[in-house]
Amino acid sequence: MKNFFFVAAGILFWVIATAVVSAQLQPVPATAPEIFKQFAANVVKIEVVETGSAAKASVGTGFRADARGRIVTNYHVVSKLIHSPERYRIDVTDESGQTAPATVLGVDVVYDLAVLSAGGPAKSFLSFEPKPVEQGTRLYSLGHPRDLGLTIVEGTYNGLLKHTLYPKVHFTGSLNPGMSGGPTLTHGGKVVGVNVATEGEQISFLVPAERALALLERTAKQESAPAGGFLAEVGRQIHANQARYLDGMFAKPAPSVILGPYSLPTKPTDFFRCWADAVRRKELPYVVVTHDCSTDDNIFVSSEQSSGIVRFYHQLLSTAELNPAQFFTLYSSQVQAGNAAMFGNEEEVTPFRCQTRNVQSVSGKFKAVLCARQYVKLPGLYDAVLRGATLGARNVGVVTTLSLSGASFENVQLLSRRYMEAIQWRR
Amino acid sequence: MAPLGYLEIIDAKGHVAERVRIDEFPITIGRAYGNHVVVDDPYVCPRHAAIEPDGQGRVIARDLDSVNGIHIRAGGKQVADLEVGSGAEFRIGRTWMRYRSVEHPLPPTLVDREGGESRLASAYALAGAGVLLIAVLCLDSYLSAVERVTAAKIVSEPLTTVVMLLIWCGAWALASRIVVGRFHFSPHAVIASGALIAVFMTNTAAEWTEFLFPIIPALRIAGILGTGVVLAAMLYGHLRFASMMRRSSRLWSALAVSVAVVGASWIWDYAGRSKFSNVMEFTGIVKPLDAALLPAVDIERFVDNSQKLKTDLDALAQKAKASQP
Numbered sequence: 001m002k003n004f005f006f007v008a009a010g011i012l013f014w015v016i017a018t019a020v021v022s023a024q025l026q027p028v029p030a031t032a033p034e035i036f037k038q039f040a041a042n043v044v045k046i047e048v049v050e051t052g053s054a055a056k057a058s059v060g061t062g063f064r065a066d067a068r069g070r071i072v073t074n075y076h077v078v079s080k081l082i083h084s085p086e087r088y089r090i091d092v093t094d095e096s097g098q099t100a101p102a103t104v105l106g107v108d109v110v111y112d113l114a115v116l117s118a119g120g121p122a123k124s125f126l127s128f129e130p131k132p133v134e135q136g137t138r139l140y141s142l143g144h145p146r147d148l149g150l151t152i153v154e155g156t157y158n159g160l161l162k163h164t165l166y167p168k169v170h171f172t173g174s175l176n177p178g179m180s181g182g183p184t185l186t187h188g189g190k191v192v193g194v195n196v197a198t199e200g201e202q203i204s205f206l207v208p209a210e211r212a213l214a215l216l217e218r219t220a221k222q223e224s225a226p227a228g229g230f231l232a233e234v235g236r237q238i239h240a241n242q243a244r245y246l247d248g249m250f251a252k253p254a255p256s257v258i259l260g261p262y263s264l265p266t267k268p269t270d271f272f273r274c275w276a277d278a279v280r281r282k283e284l285p286y287v288v289v290t291h292d293c294s295t296d297d298n299i300f301v302s303s304e305q306s307s308g309i310v311r312f313y314h315q316l317l318s319t320a321e322l323n324p325a326q327f328f329t330l331y332s333s334q335v336q337a338g339n340a341a342m343f344g345n346e347e348e349v350t351p352f353r354c355q356t357r358n359v360q361s362v363s364g365k366f367k368a369v370l371c372a373r374q375y376v377k378l379p380g381l382y383d384a385v386l387r388g389a390t391l392g393a394r395n396v397g398v399v400t401t402l403s404l405s406g407a408s409f410e411n412v413q414l415l416s417r418r419y420m421e422a423i424q425w426r427r
Numbered sequence: 428m429a430p431l432g433y434l435e436i437i438d439a440k441g442h443v444a445e446r447v448r449i450d451e452f453p454i455t456i457g458r459a460y461g462n463h464v465v466v467d468d469p470y471v472c473p474r475h476a477a478i479e480p481d482g483q484g485r486v487i488a489r490d491l492d493s494v495n496g497i498h499i500r501a502g503g504k505q506v507a508d509l510e511v512g513s514g515a516e517f518r519i520g521r522t523w524m525r526y527r528s529v530e531h532p533l534p535p536t537l538v539d540r541e542g543g544e545s546r547l548a549s550a551y552a553l554a555g556a557g558v559l560l561i562a563v564l565c566l567d568s569y570l571s572a573v574e575r576v577t578a579a580k581i582v583s584e585p586l587t588t589v590v591m592l593l594i595w596c597g598a599w600a601l602a603s604r605i606v607v608g609r610f611h612f613s614p615h616a617v618i619a620s621g622a623l624i625a626v627f628m629t630n631t632a633a634e635w636t637e638f639l640f641p642i643i644p645a646l647r648i649a650g651i652l653g654t655g656v657v658l659a660a661m662l663y664g665h666l667r668f669a670s671m672m673r674r675s676s677r678l679w680s681a682l683a684v685s686v687a688v689v690g691a692s693w694i695w696d697y698a699g700r701s702k703f704s705n706v707m708e709f710t711g712i713v714k715p716l717d718a719a720l721l722p723a724v725d726i727e728r729f730v731d732n733s734q735k736l737k738t739d740l741d742a743l744a745q746k747a748k749a750s751q752p
Contacts, residue, residue, distance in 0.1 A: 285575050322573065324715035330573040335711030346703040347751060350743035354709040355736050356641035360723040367641070370733055371707040374740040376747045382740065385707060392718030409737045417730045 031187060035140045036152045039189050042126045043142045043150060043182060045093045046073050046102070046116070048080050057088060061143040061182030061195065062116065065216060069122035072212045073181030074196055075107050075114045076300040082107065082230045083302055083377070092118040095150065106219030109234045110241045110308075111166060111211045112196050112300055114181075115219050126183055128209040129190035133157050138187060139171060141204075143179025143195055151179070155204070157192065165245055165271035165297045169193040169206035235378035238299060238307055238406050242381070245271075245297070246404075246411045249310070250418035259289055259316040262390065262398045265422040271295055272310070285321035286330060290314065299406065305348045307381070307406030312419070318396040327395050334399050335367065335389045349383065350374045358391070363424045366390045370416060375406070384412040388423055398423075430529060432486070434464055434478065437516065437523040453479030455491070456519060470495050470520030478511065478526060486512035486526060495520055537673075545668070547614035556620040563627055564588055592619050603669040611668040618664035622657050629653035638714045639722060646710055651689055659685035 042064045047056040060077030064070070071092065081088040081104065090102040102118035133139075137157040145151050155173020171184060175198040182195045184206050193206025226233050249268050257266035267274050274293040292313040299308035317334060319327050354371040372384040386402045402419050404412060430448045434456070438444040447464050454463035459473035466475075472493040481487045489508040490497050496505040498518040509517055511526040518524075546552060564585030572581065596619050600610040633649035662681035666672055672680065724732075 283575065286573070321575075323570075325570040326573055328713055328715045329571045332712050332714075333573075335713055336709075344705055346747065349705075350740055350747055351704055352707040353736050353739045353743070354707055355729075355733055356709050356711075357729050357732070358639075358641060358721055358723040359729050360725050365718045365721050365723045367711065367713055368729055369709045369711060370729075370736065371709065372733075372736055372740060374744040376744050376751070379744065387711070389711065389713055391713060391716070391721060394715055397713070413730050413733055416733070417726055420726045420729070 031138075032140060032152055032154060035185060035187075035189060036142075039126060039183075039185060040142065040150055040152075041095045042122075042124055043095065044071060044118075045144045045147075045150075046071075046077055046181060047091045047093070048078060048088050049091055051087060051089055056091075059144060059147045059178050060180045061178065062092070063142070063181075063183040063191070064122045064125040065115075065128075065191075065212065066125055067121055069117065069119055069125070070105065070216065071102065071116040071118060072183075072194060072216070073114050073116060074194065074207075075109050075112045077181045078104060078107075078114050078116070079300065079302050082234060085229065090116065090118075092116070104230060105222045106215055107230055107233060107237075108211065108215045109237045109301070110299055111207050111215075113194065113207055113212055113215050115215055115222075126185070126189070126191050128213050129186055129188075129192050133186065133192055135159050139173065139184050139192060140187075141171070141173055141175060141179065141182060141184040141195055143175070143182030145176035145178045147178055153179070155184075155202070160208070161205070161296075163271060163273050163296060165269075165295065167208050167211075168196070169208055171195075171204045171206050172202050173204055174198075174202055175204035231377055234301070235375075235381065238301070238378060238381055239408065241299070241308065242407045242411060245295075245308075246310070246407060246415060250415055250422055252418075252421075254418070254422045256422065256424075257291055257314075259291060259314055259398060260318055260396055261393075262314075262316065262423070262425040264291070264314045264398065264400060265312065265419060266291065267293055271297065286317060286319040286327070289316040289318075291316075301378070301406070302348065304343070304345050305375075306343075309405050310403070312400065312402040314398055314400045316396070316398045320395070322395070324394040327397075331389065331397050331399070335369075335387065344373070344383075348376055350376060352385075359388075359420065361420060361423065363426075364390065364392050366420075366423065368420065370412075372409075372412060378406075380408055381406050382409050382412055383407075384416070386416045386419060388420060390423070390425060398425075432526060432528045435525050435527055436464075436466070437525065449478070452486075453477045456524075457491075466520065466522050468520040468522045471522060472520075475519050485510050486528070488517060488526070493519070545614055547617045547664075547668075548611065550613070552617045553613045556617040556624075560592075560620040560624055561585060561589070563624055567627065588623070592616070592623065595619055599665050599669055606670055607668070614668050615665060618661055618668075621664075622661035625657045625660075626654065629657065634712050635714060637710055638712045638716075641710075646712075651693060655685045655689040658688060 044062050046060045046062045048058045049055065050057045057080055058077065060073055062071040062073035065072045078090060081090055091099050092102045093099045100119040102116040104114060105117055106115045135158055139155050139157050141153040141155060143151060153173050153175065155171050158170040158172050160167045161170055169192065171193065175195050179195045183191045184193050184195060186192055191209050193208055194212055196205050196207050198204040250265055254265050255267055256263045272293045272295055274291065276291045279288040290313060294311040295309055297308050298306050301307050315334060317331055322330065350373045352371045352373045354369055356369045359366055359368040367389045369387045370384065372382050375381040383405045384407065387399065389399045390397050400423060404415060428450065430450055431452065432449045434447045434449060435443045436445040455474055455477045456462055456464040456466060457473050457475040458466060458468065458471050462474065474491050475493040476491055476497055477489050478486060479489065487508045488497055488511045497509055498505055499509060500516045511517060512528060514525055514527060514531060516523055516525045565581055568581045568584040596612060596615040599615040600612040603609060603611045629649050633645040636643055636645035659681045662684055663677055666677045666680060
């Protein structure tokens with residue numbers, strides 16, 4: 001009898017629990033279908049077509065953003081055309097299946113946005129959300145994931161990223177390739193942001209709506225490509241951007257971190273994130289302590305090239321067991337490590353050229369290597385890697401590396417100087 | 428009685444294969460056993476030619492109505508008779524020969540500086556070179572060990588090198604045995620060990636040079652020139668024991684092979700270099716040295732120097748841009 005009671009109670013509990021859980025899993029009442037029905041007509045598929053073969057080279061999404069019928073999308077959706085306007089054209093297909101050719105009116109390479117025009121004035125368009133959105137608000141993202149047809153994805157608004165120089169909306173929902181350039185809407189159908197990137201597992205990012213609005217306003221009078229084409233415009237924007245965000249970086253007094261006897265630069269601004277770790281394994285007769293800082297404002301230039309990242313890292317090597325010759329064999333290999341191939345092809349970048357010297361600073365001497373390459377299509381912009389390795393000690397040393405991408409040579413020189421001056425140690 | 432002269436049969440390599448003493452004129456040459464000089468050559472007639480004075484103080488070779496005649500070296504022309512007293516080579520059938528009078532002038536006697544048993548062949552030299560090489564290899568293995576290692580590991584690492592060296596010396600010894608009749612293993616081993624030690628020393632010197640003066644591409648220079656010189660010296664030494672060549676021809680052969688090897692590696696390097704690469708090429712060699720002894724430039728100078736880097740890159744970018752459609 002007692003057993004029967006327990007079994008009955010168990011069954012009852014299970015039934016209630018199942019009911020509660022399934023109630024929680026039920027979708028929010030039918031707003032997604034309504035939003036789709038109401039706003040899908042303003043969302044278009046954007047295809048970049050290779051004119052030679054008349055086949056599409058890439059697919060993205062865009063949306064009509066004003067009465068003139070102008071379309072907002074991502075720069076990276078149309079970047080192939082920007083780089084080789086003679087080889088590609090853009091086709092825009094709306095919900096009814098009608099296709100029209102499009103022209104680029106403006107780009108914002110830093111925020112990854114582009115404005116296009118296709119056909120005449122729009123019967124309807126999407127407007128931008130003027131009010132701030134609360135964290136946790138339900139959002140609806142529209143786009144063409146992997147060219148599988150227009151799709152709606154639900155997710156939540158999780159504020160602006162705090163560690164980046166340029167604001168990005170953190171959208172918790174599954175964006176997929178092809179949805180780039182599509183709108184993410186509130187319940188009321190107002191655009192909160194433009195789909196731009198994903199880091200998988202529902203971590204996705206949107207360009208804030210006001211950036212798209214700013215580009216629309218800036219290009220309101222634009223009818224055709226600017227002087228020198230859009231590629232020159234991209235170069236000017238990256239140039240202006242690097243001048244802005246590198247300004248003052250590593251200037252004295254620079255924040256520093258102490259690693260062994262060394263004082264080294266760390267987190268120069270809020271938009272850097274730093275990580276540290278150490279390798280202290282019993283079987284190894286030495287210890288490696290690493291400190292790694294990087295920005296997270298990657299600029300998409302082309303599918304083969306990205307720009308805008310500043311990264312620096314320190315590796316402190318020390319030993320109590322190895323003799324100086326052995327330690328310096330290890331140290332030399334660490335100094336040379338990582339000079340392996342970098343990303344980039346012959347059309348976009350020159351090969352690297354390097355300069356190596358032993359350098360005297362206020363604290364002592366170190367080996368310095370500066371390697372740089374130039375962007376072929378965007379003159380005046382360089383990638384550079386500066387590596388320093390402190391000298392003079394017998395069983396300890398630090399290898400430090402600063403890498404810049406898409407910087408002017410003046411900034412490469414200025415930041416190299418400041419960075420080297422910031423490496424200090426007690427003797 | 429003193430001989431009047433000699434008839435010399437020349438082999439394919441130009442060496443004297445047979446020397447026949449001439450005590451009286453005329454002498455006859457042919458395949459038949461009745462001749463003074465019997466030649467086993469199916470293209471030679473039983474009585475082919477005769478050698479005799481012509482009465483005017485000259486010695487001539489005369490064709491005895493043979494099928495294939497007498498041919499001279501220059502132009503391969505067929506002649507009925509030929510003045511041979513000056514030592515000119517001639518051919519009957521397919522056999523080359525020449526007449527040598529007893530007054531034929533000789534080159535001066537060579538001074539033999541390398542005769543007798545070489546010092547490199549002594550047991551002391553072999554032991555010395557072997558011990559030095561193994562010591563150098565073990566030291567290198569020990570100083571470049573960056574993990575905890577046992578003595579056995581440090582000793583075992585150079586073993587591969589030693590085995591390769593023994594194979595190399597074995598090949599040279601075999602060549603020596605074939606060409607000069609003796610193995611000469613010991614001097615070959617001493618020479619190869621010496622070369623290996625020299626390569627090690629050159630490389631170490633280049634590493635230090637490049638560390639002290641990064642502006643000098645010492646490793647690349649040592650890689651090409653150093654290797655070339657050591658290779659030439661090693662070949663010169665090996666040939667001393669594996670051939671009968673004279674000094675000068677040994678030197679030229681060694682240099683020619685060494686230049687060919689260095690040239691080939693340079694071409695290889697150049698062919699690889701002309702392709703586009705994203706690799707940053709620098710040598711980050713650092714050495715344990717008191718900082719006071721290290722030549723250095725200040726930060727300002729380093730940064731100013733980088734202007735040259737920019738000039739190079741601008742030129743590269745221009746070139747790349749020009750080559751694009």
